[in-house]
Amino acid sequence: MAAEDLRESGDERPKIIASGDAKFVSPKTVALYGVLTALTAAITIMTVIPFPPTKGYFNLGEAMVFFSAFTFGWRAGLICGGVGSAAADLIIGFGMFAPTTLVAKGAEGLVAGVLGRIKGGKPWAYALGIACGGACMVTTYFLSEWLIMDYAFAVAVAEIPTNIAQVTIGGTVGTLLSHAVKRSMPSLAK
Amino acid sequence: MTGLLDLYSEKGSFLHRLDPRVKLLAVLLLSVLAFMLSELLPLVLLLAFILLLLALSKSSFGKAFFALKFVVRLMVLITLLWPLFDRSGTPVLFSIGPLDITEPAIWRGVTSAVRIGCFATVWYILMFTTQQRDLVRALVKLGLRFDYGLALSISFRFIPTFGLTIESIKDAQRARALELDKGSFIRRSKNYVSVLVPAVVSALRTADTLALTLQSRAYGAFRDRTYLREIRMRPSDYVALAVAVLALLLPALAKYVYGVPL
Numbered sequence: 001m002a003a004e005d006l007r008e009s010g011d012e013r014p015k016i017i018a019s020g021d022a023k024f025v026s027p028k029t030v031a032l033y034g035v036l037t038a039l040t041a042a043i044t045i046m047t048v049i050p051f052p053p054t055k056g057y058f059n060l061g062e063a064m065v066f067f068s069a070f071t072f073g074w075r076a077g078l079i080c081g082g083v084g085s086a087a088a089d090l091i092i093g094f095g096m097f098a099p100t101t102l103v104a105k106g107a108e109g110l111v112a113g114v115l116g117r118i119k120g121g122k123p124w125a126y127a128l129g130i131a132c133g134g135a136c137m138v139t140t141y142f143l144s145e146w147l148i149m150d151y152a153f154a155v156a157v158a159e160i161p162t163n164i165a166q167v168t169i170g171g172t173v174g175t176l177l178s179h180a181v182k183r184s185m186p187s188l189a190k
Numbered sequence: 191m192t193g194l195l196d197l198y199s200e201k202g203s204f205l206h207r208l209d210p211r212v213k214l215l216a217v218l219l220l221s222v223l224a225f226m227l228s229e230l231l232p233l234v235l236l237l238a239f240i241l242l243l244l245a246l247s248k249s250s251f252g253k254a255f256f257a258l259k260f261v262v263r264l265m266v267l268i269t270l271l272w273p274l275f276d277r278s279g280t281p282v283l284f285s286i287g288p289l290d291i292t293e294p295a296i297w298r299g300v301t302s303a304v305r306i307g308c309f310a311t312v313w314y315i316l317m318f319t320t321q322q323r324d325l326v327r328a329l330v331k332l333g334l335r336f337d338y339g340l341a342l343s344i345s346f347r348f349i350p351t352f353g354l355t356i357e358s359i360k361d362a363q364r365a366r367a368l369e370l371d372k373g374s375f376i377r378r379s380k381n382y383v384s385v386l387v388p389a390v391v392s393a394l395r396t397a398d399t400l401a402l403t404l405q406s407r408a409y410g411a412f413r414d415r416t417y418l419r420e421i422r423m424r425p426s427d428y429v430a431l432a433v434a435v436l437a438l439l440l441p442a443l444a445k446y447v448y449g450v451p452l
Binding site: 025045 | 196256260268271272275276302305306312313316335337338341343344345348352353355375382386387389390393394404410
C-alpha cells in the first residue's frame with residue numbers, strides 16, 4: 001500500500017482532484033506538504049549545533065529544505081522550506097524574522113528544487129542547486145538585516161559566514177538524507 | 191523544550207477576543223510604522239505602547255521572560271556594535287586604538303536597537319494571544335485556499351509530535367553510542383544524519399496514513415464548504431482595526447505631508 005501511495009506524492013506536480021467544478025489539491029499532497037512543513041519546523045527547532053568560528057549557533061533546518069526540494073520538487077521546496085522555517089521562527093519567538101525567512105528559505109527551496117533535479121539529480125546538479133539556492137538565502141537575509149531591520153552594515157556582513165556554513169552543511173546533510181531515505185523507501189526513487 | 195513550543199496561553203484579555211485577522215493586520219501595520227519612524231523618542235513611545243499591550247495580554251511571566259530574553263540580548267548587541275562600525279559624526283567621545291566612538295553613532299545605535307525591539311516584540315502580541323488554529327482560520331478567511339490552509343493546520347498540529355519523535359530517536363541513537371554533543375560541528379552535523387533519516391521515514395509514513403484519513407473523511411467532496419467555527423468581525427474589532435490604521439496613518443501624514451521630524 002505504502003509504496004504505491006508515495007510514488008504518486010513523489011510527482012513533481014501536485015495532483016489536482018476535481019469534484020464538480022471545484023478543484024482541490026489531492027489529499028496525498030496536502031498530507032505530504034503538511035508533514036514536510038512540520039518536520040522542517042521541528043528539525044529547525046530541535047537540532048541546534050554550536051558553530052565555534054563565529055560563536056554562533058546554526059540548525060539543520062536547511063537540510064530539510066534541500067531534502068524536500070531534491071526529493072519532491074520545487075513546489076515542496078518552496079512551500080515546506082518557506083512556511084516550515086517561518087513557522088519555526090514564529091514558534092521560538094523570532095517572529096520579526098518570519099517574513100524574511102518565508103522569502104529567503106522559500107526562494108532557496110524553489111531554486112534548489114529547479115536546479116537540483118536537472119537530468120534527474122546528478123551530483124553536479126545537486127551542487128548547483130545548493131550553491132544557487134544558498135546564495136538566494138544568504139542575500140535575502142543580508143539585505144533584510146541591513147536595509148529593513150537596520151542592523152549596522154558590519155553586523156549584517158558578520159552574519160554571512162555563519163549563513164554560508166549553514167547552507168554548506170545543510171546542503172550536504174540534505175543530499176545525504178535524500179539518498180538515505182530513497183534507499184530505505186525505494187518507492188521514492190525514480 | 192517541547193513545553194515551550196507554543197507561546198500561546200489561554201487567558202481572557204481583550205486581545206485574546208480580538209479577531210485574528212485584525213491582530214495580524216495590526217502587527218504588520220505597527221511593523222511598517224517602526225520602519226518609518228527614524229527619531230528615538232517616537233520609537234521609544236511605540237515600544238512602550240507595544241509592551242503595554244503585551245502586559246495587557248496577561249501572558250504568563252515565564253513565557254514573556256523566555257521571549258524577551260532574546261530581544262534584550264539582540265538590542266544590547268546592536269547598541270554596542272553600532273558605534274564600533276559607524277565613525278561618522280563630529281563629537282568624538284573617545285578613541286580605542288583605530289576606533290573613534292562618536293556621539294551621533296551611539297544615538298544611532300540606540301535608535302536602531304529600539305526599532306529592532308519594536309519589530310521583535312510586536313509579533314509577541316500575536317503569538318501570545320492567538321491560537322495557531324485561529325491564525326490559520328484568519329489566513330483562510332483572508333483568501334488562502336483552504337487546501338493549503340489544511341496543510342498548514344496539519345503542520346502546526348504535527349510540529350510538537352515530530353519534536354518528540356526526534357527527541358526519542360536522539361535518545362535511541364545515543365543508547366547505541368551515537369555522539370551528538372561531542373566533536374567538531376561538521377562531525378556533529380554528520381552524526382545527525384542518523385537521527386534525521388528515521389525521523390523523515392517515520393514522518394513520510396505518517397503522511398501516508400494521513401492521506402488515507404483525509405480521503406476517508408471525504409476531503410474535497412463538496413464545493414461549498416462549511417466551517418464549524420466562523421470568525422466574524424464585531425464592533426470592537428472594527429474599532430481596533432481603525433486604531434491600528436490610524437496609528438500608522440497619522441504619523442505618516444505628519445511626517446511626509448507636514449514635515450514633522452518623526
